[in-house]
Amino acid sequence: MAARTTREVSFFLLSFLSLCFALRAASQTLSNDEKRILLQIKREWRDQPVLASWNDTTTSSYCAWTGVGCAADGSVANITLSGQTTPKISQPIPNSLCSLRNLSYLDLSYNNIPGSFPTSLYNCSSLRYLDLSQNRFVGVIPDDVDRLSPLLTHLDLSSNNFSGDVPPAISRFPAIQKLVLNSNLFNGSFPAEIGNLSRLQTLVLAYNPFAPNIIPPEFGNLTQLVFLWMTSANLVGEIPPSFSKLEALVQLDLSENSLTGTIPAGIWALQNLVYLYLHRNNLSGPITIDGTIGALGLERIDVSMNQINGSIPKDFGKLLNLSVLFMYYNRLSGEIPASIGLLPLLYDLRLFNNGLTGVLPPELGKHCPLWNIEVDDNKIFGELPDGLCDGGALTSIVVFNNNMSGKIPPSLGSCSTLDNIQVQSNSFSGEVPDGIWSAVNLTTMIMRDNAFSGGLPDELPWNLTRLDIKNNRFSGQVPSSAGNLVVFLASNNMFSGNLPSTLTGLSRLQSLSLGGNMITGTIPSDLSVLKSLVDLNLSHNQLTGHIPVAIGSLPVLNSLDLSANELSGSIPTAMANLKLNFLNLSSNQLSGEIPAGLQSPAYEQSFLSNPSLCAANSQLNVPACRRGSSGGLSRGLRILFFVLGGLVFLMALAFSVFVYRDRKKRSNGSDPAVWNVTSFQSVDFTESNIMRGIKEENLIGSGGSGNVYKVDLGNRAGETVAVKKIWSSRKLDSKLEKQFQSEVKFLGSIRHKNIIKLRCCISSPDAKLLVYEYMGNGSLDRWLHGKRAAPLHWSTRLEIAVGSARGLCYLHHDCSPPIIHRDVKSSNILLDMEFNAKIADFGLARMLVKPGQLDTVSVIAGSFGYMAPECGYSRRLNEKVDVYSFGVVLLELTTGRRANNEGEQCNLAEWAWKQIQEGANLRDAVDPAIKDSPQMDDITTVFKLGLRCTESLPSRRPSMKDVLQVLMRCNRPRGDDCKPCAERDVAPLLSSKTGSRRKGSPNDGDEKSLACNV
Structure with a gap:
């Protein structure tokens, strides 16, 4: 019996060992097969750099190779080779995958990854999970795409170049939970059969140019x-009533389409709905909600920019979780329900541009943390509620263009958070509460066209950048201290006394x-x-004395x-010397001859009612200057003129000798033949002054289009210029020469404080010299990345960003024809001694034939790290290539990293996107030199703006006008006590959803847009 038991145990052990050996052999075979396949994939992918670790000579398991994940049995279950973290793959998908x-x-x-849809994946x-987004796939999605695995739960084909229809086969994945097709070029339709995907979450x-489609019921x-999410999908027709069955829906975004009709009442019964975006459609009809609305968990309502009419339902006051209510740009009428003032969580209220009447809810702000109220452009009357700031969060009041009256509530004088007040074009009266004038956070105050009275304090708030109180009844003296004011508009009041000498501060x-005081x-x-003054108006006062000579030295003065x-x-x-678009010196007691540079027909109405003025130009409406005869000159004067004439003759003779020697030297082969000088403004130097400075020791920079030299002119003014020498090794034919001269003349005519001034062009058949103003602080690249540069404070960086954006905005939107720079980078943003930024280097710029028409470019231009993706595959580019490059500059300013990301595997834009997509703490991405700045909200907002500018699709990028608007709203005076810019201020650009209309441009005029040409 014992022997039998022993034999059975032995048999069992032998069987077990045999099984183990068999499993081990099978496992070894599987491992060998998987490794062989991976190495085959690497060969078919032509040894892409990302696959460097896929190497048979390494001792590590293939499961540890880059991007490879294995199941418990050693089989490869996961391939993750996203270009966010590695060098990008640029070859088609291998068949062996x-x-x-x-x-x-x-x-x-x-x-x-290029090519058409990879049908090899059918095998x-x-x-279960397939993500091919953000690649370069083209063509249509195949009609048999359902041959992909029936186990598929996640399919992401977004941000490619797929076109045509979305085929019905896309709806034949029984397990699909996530289907993402946004940001392609689909120009056909999408199938109603998608409604059959019962598991779809x-x-x-969004963002496809579909043919007009209705939303399938x-x-x-x-x-x-x-x-x-179906934003900008060319939707027409009405929102289907069947949407009331989408009980699990949390976010519904149908914005930026052409939907019509009413909002189905059933949508208000969706108890899980948190975000509702229906703006920029043609929806109409009143908003109707049923009695269940008080039970909803709705936190945000955005039905703005439609054509909704009727009144706001009183039952909105039952939405106890409502924090955001946007219903602007509609046709609403009637009163704002008083119940809205009782909402406990209301944070942001925007009802502007409707036809609302009545008064603001009296309890508004008393029961909630109200942050922003915008009800401008309505027919509201009555006073501002007294408790707007009781919640301690109010930053912005925008109520202009209504019929409101009364005084500003005294309680606002103790509102420490207040940043933005816009109450213009109403009938407010009385004095402004003293506390408002001392508000530490106040930056924008627009109160024009009311009946305010009283005086201004001697010292205005330090943070205040815009004060517009035109057309009121303010009196007393002009403030002697105004801190960081950028715009001060106080015409047509009752100010008296002298202008304070501290005004020059x-x-x-x-x-x-x-004017008009x-x-x-x-x-x-x-x-x-x-030096920043653009517009000066002191008209209709009682000023005496002379016009200060210093006015002639204001570099950007445009209107006087x-x-x-x-x-x-x-x-x-x-x-x-001024480049004035407007000049008016009429109705004074000025005398003498008008300076020759002002005797232009453009100023024919500028000198009226000055009886003692005269001019040689008969086109001006002033008397002609009388000239005395030669016999009338005294003997002493004649002797003086004779001596001066002799000196001039001797100087001319000496100059002739110098010129002769210089030309002789050039004829010996030391210089190009004959230089032709084209001046774009008054210059006090010759080509000889320039040529003497073109030598190696004066070289301060070089690039793809030429070298740059610092040249001290040695003239009477002691000027220094920057000279760019281009095309030194080839001659141009006559056609190209004419094109070059035409473009240079156009660029020389540009006058903008944020664009480098081209003073003249000196050319010969062999070389071109562009003479620019010299910028003492060099380039932004030097200050951000130079080894010896001191770190720039955030306030300085932000002002550099604003100045650079102004320059590009001017080129894109105010030049005719518009100009694409095509090589925007930190080394082409130059800084003067006060760190004012100017855009430089137009050697690569090309002009559009017509405003808005695409530019056909014959060569690829730009710099690594700054070039937009379309530069690599398209020859038809528009101004969005500059927006992309400027976005990289914004990322440089916020992170301190170089555009090539210090030689890392991905460039700066790719690295920044990775931080967002991986949910990284943005504080960790910020340049350590500014990480302790109190304006961290500003920094992260500008970082995200840089991301928006570097979207892969040009259509997704904002315009330079939009970029400038965001930067201006974030810009604050220098100092450690600056108030940060909340991201909500710029949400329209950062999220494509919605954002505050907090205005406050430093430009006078319409607050709804920012001009580029200041």
Whole structure:
């Protein structure tokens, strides 16, 4: 018996060992097969750099290779080679990929994979997750796409170049839960059969140029749908009533389409709905909601920019979780329900541009943390509620263009969070509460066209950048201290006394308007420090004395009005240096001859009612200057003129000798033959002054289009210029020469404070010299990345960003024809001694034939790290290539990294997108030099703006006008106590959803847009 038991145990052990050996052999065979397939994939992918670790000579398991994930049995189950973290793959998908029989997860997003839809993936029978987004696929999605694995739960084909229809086969994946097709070029239709995907939780069809399509009623069958995004999908017709069945829906976004009709009442019964975006459609009809609305968990309502009419239902007051209510740009009428003032969580209320009447809810702000109220452009009357700031969060009041009256509530004087007040064009009266004038966070105050009275404090809030109080009844003296004012508009009030001498301390001031007051005394003499001043209006006062000579040295002054005063003396000759679009010196007591540079027909109405003025130009409406005869000159004067004439003759003779020697030297072969000088402004130098400075020791920079030299002219003014020498090795034919001369003349005519001034062009058949103003602080690249550069404070970086954006905005939107720079980078943003930014290097710029028409470019231009993706595959580019490059500059400013990301595997834009997509803490991405800045909200907002500018699709990028608007809203005066810019201010650009209309542009005029040409 014992022997039998022993034999049985022995047999069992032998069987077990045999099985183990068999399993081990099978496992070894599987391992060998999987490794062989991976190495085959690497060969078919032509040894892409990302696959460097896929190497048979390494001792590590293939399961540890880059992007490879294995199941418990050692089979490859996961391939993740997203280009966000690695060098991008630029070859088609290998056929051998599906030889990995257990492959269930494939992520090849953010690469440059070309070609048509990869039908080779039909053989991946175990595939559950497929992400091919952000690549370069083209053509149609095949009609048999359902041959992909029936196990598929996730399919993402977004941000490619697929076109045609979305085929009905896309709806034949029984297990699909997430279908993402946004940001392609689909120009056909999408199938109603998608409504049959009973397990679908996410459906994204946004940003496609579909042919006009209705929303299929069948979509109402997607009862497990949580997220529906169909922005800008060319939708027409009405929202189907069947949407009331989407009970799991949390976000519904149908914005930016052409939908019509009413909002189905059933939508308000969706108890899980948190985000509702229906703006920019043609919806009409009143909003109707049923009695169940009080039970909903709705937190945000955005039905703005439609054509909704009727009144706001009183039952909105039952939405106890409502924090955001956007219903702007509609046709609403009637009163704002008083019950809205009782909502406990209301944070942001925007009802502007409707036809609302009545008063604001009296309890508004008393029961909630109200942050922003915008009800402008309605017919609201009555006073501002007294408790708007009781919640301690109010930053912005925008109520202009209504019929409101009464005084500003005294309680607002103790509202420490207040940042933005816009109450213009109403009937407000009385004095402004003292506390408002001392509000530490106040930056924008627009109160024009009311009946306010009283005086201004001697010292305005330090953070205040825009104060517009035109057309009121303010009196007393002009404030002597205005901190960081950029715009001060106070015309048509009752101010008196002298202009304070401290006015010259407003170094950031761009616009000063004090016309139509009772100001006396003289104009302060030292105005030369106001280097940012663009617009100066002191007309219709009682000013006396002379016009200060310093006015002629204001570098960007564009408009000057000193009319209707009692100014006397001559007009300073230096004023002829100004590039004025508007000048009015009429109705004064000025005398003498008008400077020759101002004797232009453009100023024919500028000198009226000055009896003692005269001019040689008969086109001006002033008397001609009388010239005395030669016999009338005294003997002493004649002797003086004779001596001076002799000196001039001797100087001319000496100059002739110098020129002769210089030409002789050049004839010996040391210089190009004959130089032709084309000046674009008055210059006090010759080509000889320039040529002497073109030598190696003066080289300060070089690039793809030439070298740059710093040249000290040695003239009377002691000027220094920057000279760019281009095309030194080839001659141009006559056609190209004419094109070059035409483009240079156009660029030389540009006048903008944020664009480098091209003073002249010196050319010969062999070389071109572009003479620019010299910028003492060099390039932004030097300050961000130079080894010896001191770190820039955030406030300085932000002002550099604003200045650069202004320059590009001017080129794109205010030049005719528009100009594409095509090589925007930090080394082409130059800084003067006060760190004012100017855009430089137009050697690569090309002009559009017509405004808005695409530019056909014959060569690829740009710099690595800054070039938009379309530069690599398209020859038809528009101004969005500059927007992309500027976005990289914004990322440089916020992260301190180089555009090539310090030689890492991905460039800066790719690295930044990775931080967002991986949910990284943005504080960790910020440049350590500014990480402790109190304006961290500003920094992260500008970082996200940089991301928006570097979207892969040009259509997704904002315009430079939009970029400038965001930067201006974030811009704050320098100092550690600056108030951060909340991201909500710029949400329209950062999220494509919605955002505050907090205005406050430093430009006078319509607050709804920012001009580029300041």
